[in-house]
Amino acid sequence: MPRITSQRAIINRRSVLARLGALALDDLPRNRRRSRVLDLFKQVLAEGRAEIRRRFDQSGDGSLTVRESCFLIDQLVRLIHDFAAENEFPPGVRTLGETMTLVAVGGYGRGELAPHSDVDLLFLLPYKRTPYHEQMVEFILYMLWDLGLKVGQSTRSAEECIRGAKEDLTVRTALLEMRWLWGDQDLFAELQNRYRAEVMSNSGVEFIESKLTERDTRHAQMGDSRYVLEPNVKEGKGGLRDLHTLFWIARDMYGVAGIDELAEAGIISAQAASHFAKDQAFLWTVRCHLHYLTDRPEDRLTFDVQPEIAQRMQYVDRAGSRGVERFMKHYFLIAKDVGDLTRLVCALVEERHRRKPRRLPFRRLFSRRTMLDGFVQEGGRLDVAAPDQFETDPGAMIRLFHAALENDVDIHPRALELIHRNLKRIGSTLRFDPNANRLFVEMLTSRKNPEVALRHMNEAGVLGRFLPDFGRVVAQMQYDMYHVFTVDEHTLQALGILHSIESGDLAEEAPAASEVIHQISSRKALYVATFLHDIAKGRGGDHSQIGADVALKLGPRLGLTDEETETVSWLVRHHLAFTRVAFKRDIDDSKTIQDFVALVQSPERLRLLLCLTVADIRAVGPTVWNAWKAGLLRELYQRTLEVMTGGLAGLAHSTRVKAAQDALRVELLRQGWPLTDIETHLARGYPGYWTGCDTATQSRHAHLVRAAEDSGAPLTVEPRVDAQRAVTEMVVYTGDHPGLFSQIAGAMAVSGANIVDAKIITLTNGMALDTFFVQDSEGAPFDSPAKLNRLANTIEQVLSGRLRLAQELASRKGNLPSRAHVFKVPPRVLVDNKPSRSHTVIEINGRDRPGLLYDITSAMTQLGLQISSAHISTYGERVVDVFYVKDVFGHKVEHERKLERIRVTLLAALKEQNSTDPKTRAAE
Template structure:
């Protein structure tokens, strides 16, 4: 590299560092872009003089660089343009120019060729055409640059270009689905991200309008308010993207977990712990993209309508105030929302009632949205507005779309201040993946789907139950209010009762409806907690649950709400095993409430009788049956449900001395149930868990039982790794049974140490603090309940079982609740030593060492 270029590069580095330092001091996006691009252009000038002085070529900035938006590590989009075909000599110079840019670590993306060649290259390339839409002259022959711009604009089919950009946006949004895109969003390409703002400006520029917001105001395309809001959202996102690049030291546009705390701190969210910093950053992000989505929904169709050919306009009268235009509703006079604010809800009510209306006409939407900023206390107190809002839930039809529409445009937060507090609020608890407002609306959607016959195939029993439930609107409201008190500190279920009861009083609900709504909000976690963390075969557990529920109506409503809540929390959480737990608890509680619960001894006897009847039908002598029951002991029937007892009995009745392994694929699930029967020995439970973990299985539930003749009868529910197709399940089952059979006969030894403690990036950078609670079991001396919450990882259950063994604690029952990357486990253990506080403290400390990330 020549001395001149070395000097230019050193100057560039100094100017770049100065631009970054100045930006961090003044916190202005425009300042960074101006100073950083000036540094880049100074360096490019030196390179241009070296390679192309008097060449007749021209250099143009295209893409983001042409737009004047160059981020710290973004690609440098350039075009080297010739009026005629580029000679071999100039091709070599262009290649050397590009190589110099790479050597200087500027990540060039360079297009080169003649005016005609470049025009032809983008004729069917929407990405290339878009890049040249933003072309800006830098150096060389300006006449060539003007010629290229003129020809590019002349050949562009504006309507087709706009249609292609909108299709591109739809595809981009579709890719931004799933938990990864929600938790670690791409700030550039996500819905409402920077690329959506660019798309809006491209559509404007392609039809000859200005490509900046102030000029679009002057041209009458945007209002000052709209331009101000869009500019504010853009600056928020641009700030985050600049900080992302600076912290990652690369072109990283995803808000990765490991970068979220760094970006939050560098942006000034200080004085908070890392999790709170990240949550505050993400809340700012979600609110910014929401603003962009609002304005994009209004402005994009307006801009498109200026050039696009539309179907024949069909206009129908709705009433004195509204007409239907094709599939849209339009106000005859758009100032109606300001003159008569009750129409803010009335037009939405009409749209909800009419299946043939899917949207507000753009000018009407613009006026309606402007009027919504006038929603205040007096608007809320208007009985007509309250009736209409409650009516959205009473009707049910189109409820999901209605609430999402009202949330997108900020109406829910203006009408209900409690709602505004949860908009964009993300929860770093390792199983919620959506902001609270999006989660709530997903739960409402799930409840609503249960009411629609067209979706009955998804959950047939729950759908039938919902479709016969008389107070569907109260269930919708329960879904709407169940998490509304999140983020306030304290128990959100208790705090939400106040909001629910106030709403009920204000919106004409009866006392009975208000009581059911408040009870569901208060107890919305009850059923999932009992089903997933407690032994629902224990009559005391069932009795306590039913005392809280009391009525069949509450039971049905809670069951339906719980299903919908879990399905709306994280797609990974809902599976056949979790569904079976809830269904088992629902039916058991239903029988109990109907007076068929019986006393515990009668229940245990009934379970034994059912198994005896099966064995009798299989011609097993009664004497042999009694031997089996004696070997299992009376406690066995208290700890196992009827289906397990029947399965165990059928496999053990003829020989309960020989070790065996049996497994079965659970109906319509991705899980196996596995039973292991063998003589008791040290660390068996831990060693079995290690075998499952080594095969990649998640242990969903485990029941450790010791028979009267000192055999273990351990039953596991294990989830098959997601990469396996159902047709592979039999082979996986055979391989697992083979290893377990080898183990129980002493031919292999499972490892006693963990091979892997790998955890996800989310768990590593946004961990939850592990917690351990040890509680004595009432009426059972020396028995204890150990509740553990921690980050999930491979071999965790096996390692905890090793700790129990080392402390002379006998594990008798394990209820494993795996919530994506979080575990909430409940163990029933036996140990006289735990009476000693020092032993308890030692056990807790050893467990904490295993649970720490």
């Protein structure tokens, strides 16, 4: 535990007492005296905090800072108590019933206070409150509150404390860390002795199970992954609260004051205790930086504070990685280490209660011992057959995970601890051992969900040691607002999703992939490619190309044939191709399909690439995958396959158009539509519309169009909240005209709606049926009734010319959420005539901001461009918008001077309010 040096520089108790004594001698009214006393305490608190902050800025030691903060508050509370007892409520003749003890509980009791943490106090009374108690408690609390401190307080007798501890887990946990602060020590000793005798000795198992259940619930609420990219340092998985939980369990089981005492008693290794101390010191340092930087009790490590904290903790940029990425990687490795400590303590819990078979909740864990694949199976868990098994046979570490997966059993925490101690034995000999690689590939391609085994291997540190290329992406963050997980976590989730696709669990969400995955011949290549698709992230350059080279190197080592190795390498090189074409190109354009066929070349590769793409997208984050993207991928797959298998794309496409129309016809008939109305509506859609939307969406459109046509309304706006995707779908039906897209985009920007996706549809009756997917500035659905009404009114005012967009938007620019300002995306405009025979394709990349889409599309209108198709994609802070345009005469733009003018004009529109960064960013 860090020792506090030069304590008087933080607070000089003698000096403060002298000043308080002088104030007490002044003949002042009570209210005025209290005011001057408060001013003195404010000065003392401010000076103490400034000294602690100065020391922190100098040393960067958060574990010392929380001790010093606790020391400062201890002294203040004692001084306030004594001043009140001696001057405000003089003692006189005091009975034993008027004694009182101040007890620090919770984190404060543990002796740890972050700069903006709450101060948890227990006013411990002999048996009942007296007027004196009430006066003292009130004076102390109001003084602390007036000092600006956040105080959690309770006033109880020992009997009430014991009763509360038995009934309430929160009370029991707070008292577990109680610390005498000031007042009657005998009263505190009585509470402490009763707590040990009546609470701790009677419900150890129940307490431990409750704390572990509480931890699991907290993890679920925080995202249930230690690799979310904006982690909560206190409550998140692998954070401080997990270390506190370990401390509570150890204290309850062994009565120790600190984890170091477990090591001194030989219960855990000195190495484990050292890891606990280092992890806690790192997390406390990060939390202190967070509190100081934000000047509030902030515990979430958001994107906007990560670079500054990384700089303050002296993480500098290096080749291939930024300082903030190195800082976050260290954070995630610490979180992983906390997980290792959790498993170790759980093993101790089981060992402790192995010797107490009367504890029924644990009895089921200790059934008979059997041998399984060279390991001991006991209570449904695999353990080592001998303590030195991994020392004498490092390959047993690989076999252990293989046996656990194949036999559907867990691995004992003790075995995982032994693995951790022997990781250095995984060297080149084991890495190139044919049997070890065979077992690894069997796990990677297992029908029993490879994510389970590989996640355990990764958590234990084995995966990164056995495959150093994977070790480079362990805890590697992807510093943007699009990716939710670190690279290794994303990869493992992708494998789990691929398994779910194969097992049919995602047949409704991803029907095409769920069907074709059973038609592939190269199953092994698919799983290996999924494992390797992001293996080169963070190395600089094109991670797809570098990853393909890594695959060529690893294939032979993993026992893949030359054909399998080449297939894996091709899939890694082109794992982004499906999304680039499906989401950024017009698949109704025949040349788009022809170019994609030329790239993919075979139906087998097409099927493999589709499955890999679906798994990759779904593993990015919980809200990224949606039915629209599923439909685009499915349509691209089907059209490409038709060309590959006979060139009947036109016939097959018309067949799908007819099938879609028939499905809608059946649905509308079921809803009671007259057949004549149905046929009228079916005639409104061009072929691309019928293959681009599902029946449910087309049914909603049909009702909207019918109602609008019957009423003669010039404009119809229909919102629909999609809570699962956290977006609001806005369908706009109005007469089509040049600049319409730009006007609608501007109206949405004025209303505070952020467009994250859009689809333009023009019907045969000359009406536009445009769909916009929008969110508010916080990334939540734009769902307030007042906001939606305002949005509809704004669109109507803009289209009628009553609202001047340029002036309205000018007042709103710069209101980008602070988190997005962190990210620098170099603006880029690509104008290309090769992807389409009939249109010029414009691709725009840049950092998202309010009104960006309006600026871009209004610039296109001024250039005389007609937008035929728009593909709007938002990847966190980055937008990739693709437009298929023609000139005013309905032709491609081919004159070089005109093309250059388009580039310059759009780049100017894109750069507005967009600071550039000389460093190029990696592809998604």
